[in-house]
Amino acid sequence: MQAGSKHAVQAAAQELLKFVNRGPSPYHVVAECRSRLLQAGFQELKETEHWDIQPDHKVGQGSGCSMAGLSPPFHATDLQLFYFCVGQYFVTRNFSTLIAFAVGGQYQPGNGFSLIGAHTDSPCLRVKRCSNRGHEGTVQVGVETYGGGIWNTWFDRDLSVAGRVIVKDLETGRLEQRLVRVEHPILRIPNLAIHLQHNVNESFGPNTENHLVPILATEAQEALEKEVCKAETSCASSLQNRHSPVLVNLLCSQLKVEPEQMIEMELCLVDTQPPTLGGAFNEFVFSPRLDNLHSCYCALQALIESSERPGALAQESNVRLVALYDNEEVGSESAQGAMSLLTELVLRRISASPQNLTAFEEAVAKSCMISADMAHAVHPNYADKHEKNHRPEFQKGPTIKVNSNQRYASTAITEALIREIASRVDVPLQEFMVRNDSRCGTTIGPILASRLGLRVLDIGCPQLAMHSIREMCCTSGVLQSITLFKGFFELFSMLDQGLLSN
Numbered sequence: 203m204q205a206g207s208k209h210a211v212q213a214a215a216q217e218l219l220k221f222v223n224r225g226p227s228p229y230h231v232v233a234e235c236r237s238r239l240l241q242a243g244f245q246e247l248k249e250t251e252h253w254d255i256q257p258d259h260k261v262g263q264g265s266g267c268s269m270a271g272l273s274p275p276f277h278a279t280d281l282q283l284f285y286f287c288v289g290q291y292f293v294t295r296n297f298s299t300l301i302a303f304a305v306g307g308q309y310q311p312g313n314g315f316s317l318i319g320a321h322t323d324s325p326c327l328r329v330k331r332c333s334n335r336g337h338e339g340t341v342q343v344g345v346e347t348y349g350g351g352i353w354n355t356w357f358d359r360d361l362s363v364a365g366r367v368i369v370k371d372l373e374t375g376r377l378e379q380r381l382v383r384v385e386h387p388i389l390r391i392p393n394l395a396i397h398l399q400h401n402v403n404e405s406f407g408p409n410t411e412n413h414l415v416p417i418l419a420t421e422a423q424e425a426l427e428k429e430v431c432k433a434e435t436s437c438a439s440s441l442q443n444r445h446s447p448v449l450v451n452l453l454c455s456q457l458k459v460e461p462e463q464m465i466e467m468e469l470c471l472v473d474t475q476p477p478t479l480g481g482a483f484n485e486f487v488f489s490p491r492l493d494n495l496h497s498c499y500c501a502l503q504a505l506i507e508s509s510e511r512p513g514a515l516a517q518e519s520n521v522r523l524v525a526l527y528d529n530e531e532v533g534s535e536s537a538q539g540a541m542s543l544l545t546e547l548v549l550r551r552i553s554a555s556p557q558n559l560t561a562f563e564e565a566v567a568k569s570c571m572i573s574a575d576m577a578h579a580v581h582p583n584y585a586d587k588h589e590k591n592h593r594p595e596f597q598k599g600p601t602i603k604v605n606s607n608q609r610y611a612s613t614a615i616t617e618a619l620i621r622e623i624a625s626r627v628d629v630p631l632q633e634f635m636v637r638n639d640s641r642c643g644t645t646i647g648p649i650l651a652s653r654l655g656l657r658v659l660d661i662g663c664p665q666l667a668m669h670s671i672r673e674m675c676c677t678s679g680v681l682q683s684i685t686l687f688k689g690f691f692e693l694f695s696m697l698d699q700g701l702l703s704n
Contacts (some may be wrong), residue, residue: 207434208364211453212479214676214684215487219477221499221590222489226364226472228298228322228528231495233381235300236292237500237527242506243287244302253551258289258307258515288511293548296365297379297526298322299338301548302502306510306518306695311555313569315521316694317656318504318687319540319646320497321484321530324490325349325669327356327414329363329469331609332444341419341446343389345471347410349531354406355671356471356534360387361416363449365469369459377465382456387474388417416471419448441465473671485530485597485677491671492665497574499524500680504687518566520695521552530575530646540646546654570619570657572687573611573647577634579664594664596676599630601681603660604646611658613649620659620690622697627689629682632664 225231229385242244247253292302299322301339306313314685330344347353364383371378392413408414422446442450450461455463477489487496501524508522509515515522525548529539537541553561577600580593594601602617603610624631636642663679 203359203375205443211678211681212241214485214681215479217498217503218487218496218680219479219489222477222491222617224496225322225491225495227366227381227468227470229366229379229381230364231382232298232526235302235498236294238502238506239292239302241289244290244292244503244508244678245287247291247293247545249293251622252632253291254287255291255305255552258287258372258509259303269594282487285650287509288377289607291513293634295544296528296538299544300527301522301523301544301669302505303521303548303552304515304518305552307516308519309521310519310562310582311553311558312564312568312662313377313563314520314698315552316520316669316691317525317569317571317692318500318501319525319571319573319650321494321540321646321682322498323349323528324411324493324495325351325531327351327416327471327500329365329445329449329467329471331447334444334446335415336421336446337415339421340417341421341424341447341448342415343401343418344444345414345416347414348470349667349676352411352667352670354415356414357391357393357408359390359671360474361391361471362387363389363453363469364472364476365467367457367467367469368465369457369463370405370465372460372463380457380459382453382467382469383472384452384456385474388452389418389471389690391416421622424448425554434526440465442589444501455674475672479677487677487680488672490672493576493645493668494530494574496576496665496675496680497683501526501572502685504691505683507684508691509654511530516687518692518695522691527646534646534649540649541653545650566655568698570616570659570698571647571650572620572690573650573658573660574683575603575633575645575647575662576659576668577603577632577662578668579666579675583667586639587635587637589635594632594634596664597678598632598664599624600661600663600679601632601634603644603662605635607642608648609642609644610660610674611645611651612660613657615660620661620686623689623693624686626693627685628684630690676701 207227227377273684289305294300327345328348333344335342362384367380367382369378371381473490480488507522527540529536534541553565555561565632580588604612647658647660666674667673
C-alpha cells in the first residue's frame with residue numbers, strides 16, 4: 203500500500219468523511235466545494251458576466267495572490283474576505299454543478315487542459331412535487347426514485363430530508379435559494395413483517411410506487427399538535443397545498459421563515475447515520491454517497507493542493523481543471539449535466555483570444571481528462587461476478603476501467619499516461635473489465651470524449667455495495683487518489699510533450 207503512512211491515510215479518510223457528511227444533496231456538495239475553494243483563494247466567476255482570465259503570476263509579495271479592494275491597515279477579517287489568487291477560478295451552474303480551474307503561469311491560448319471530472323449526485327429517493335399522502339391513519343410523503351438505487355436498502359433506515367427551498371421575501375418579492383437539512387430522523391420506510399410475507403428471504407423486490415412511501419407522522423398526533431394545525435389553517439400557497447403541513451412546518455422551522463414564503467423545493471431523502479471508519483483496523487469507510495463524492499473530494503483536493511504552494515503554477519503551461527457534474531446517475535442530459543454545452547463553453551471562454559481564433563480547437567487536441575468514478579471491488583461472497591483476471595481488491599490502488607464497446611473511454615494512450623504518472627508518484631494501479639455475459643455501466647467519460655474529442659481515461663477507487671444506501675471502500679484509496687490526481691495535474695503537460703508523438 204504505497205502513497206502515504208498510516209497516519210496520512212487515516213487523516214485523508216477522515217477529511218473525506220467530513221466532506222460526505224456536509225454533502226447530503228448535490229446542492230450541499232457544491233456549497234461545500236465553493237467554501238473550500240474560496241478558502242483556498244479561488245475567485246468565483248458568474249456565467250452571466252465577462253471573464254478576465256489571467257495566468258498565475260506574482261502580485262506584490264506573493265505568488266499569484268492578491269487582496270483586492272483593501273487599503274492598509276489590513277485586518278484578519280479583511281484578509282479572509284478578500285484574499286484570492288490570480289489565475290484560480292470557479293463557476294457554478296444550477297448550484298449543483300461546479301467547474302474550478304487554475305491557469306498555469308506559462309499558459310498561452312491554444313495550450314491544453316488537464317481535466318478531472320466526477321459527479322455530485324447519487325441514487326436516492328426525492329420528494330415529489332405533490333407529496334401529500336396519507337393512508338391508514340398515517341401521514342406519508344410521496345417520493346420518486348432517482349437513479350438506479352438498491353431500493354431494499356432504504357427500508358428500516360432512519361431517514362430525513364436535505365436539499366434546497368426557494369423562499370420569497372414578502373416585502374421585496376425577491377426569490378432566494380436556501381439550503382435546508384433536517385438533521386434528526388423524521389421519516390421511515392418500515393419492512394413488512396416476515397409473518398405476512400413468508401418468502402421475503404427468497405426474493406425481495408419492492409414495488410417502487412407502493413412500497414417506498416415513507417411515514418412522517420400519524421394523523422392522530424398531527425391533530426394534537428397545535429403549531430401544525432395552525433400552519434395548516436393558514437395554508438394559502440400552492441406549495442402548502444401540495445405537501446403535508448407537518449413537512450412544511452418542519453422546513454419552516456429549519457429555515458426560520460413563514461409557510462407562505464416557501465415557493466418551491468427540491469429535497470432528497472438521506473440516511474441520518476453519519477459516515478464512519480470501520481473494520482478491525484479502521485481500514486474501511488462505511489458511508490452513503492461514496493459513488494461519487496469520494497471522487498469529487500479527491501479531485502477537488504488534488505486541484506487545491508497542486509496549486510496552493512507559492513510558485514506551484516509558475517512553470518505550468520496547461521490549465522488544471524476539475525468539473526463536478528450533476529445528473530450523471532440519470533444520464534447527464536440536463537443543463538447542468540456532462541451532456542450539456544457547459545464544459546465546451548467554459549473551455550472556449552478560457553481559450554478565447556483575438557490573436558488566436560482557433561485556440562480552443564488547438565487546446566482540445568492537447569488536452570486529457572480523467573473521468574473519476576468509483577469501480578467495482580471484487581465481492582468475496584460473489585467473486586464469480588467478476589472476470590477472473592480483472593478483480594480489483596481493497597488496498598491495491600485505483601482501478602483503470604476499460605471497455606472495448608466504449609462504455610468506458612480509456613484507451614491505450616491514456617492508460618500508458620496514467621501508468622507513467624502512477625509510477626512516478628508511487629501509486630499502485632489495478633484493472634477492471636466486465637465479463638462478456640454481464641452488462642457494463644458507464645460514466646461521463648464516453649460522453650465528454652465524444653462531445654469534445656478529448657482523450658479520456660476512466661478510473662476509480664474500488665468499492666462494495668455501489669448504489670446501496672450505505673456503501674463501503676477502503677481508507678487507503680482516498681490518499682492514493684489524491685496523490686495520483688495531483689501527479690496528473692503536475693506531470694501531464696510535461697509528459698504529453700515528452701513521451702507521446704503524433
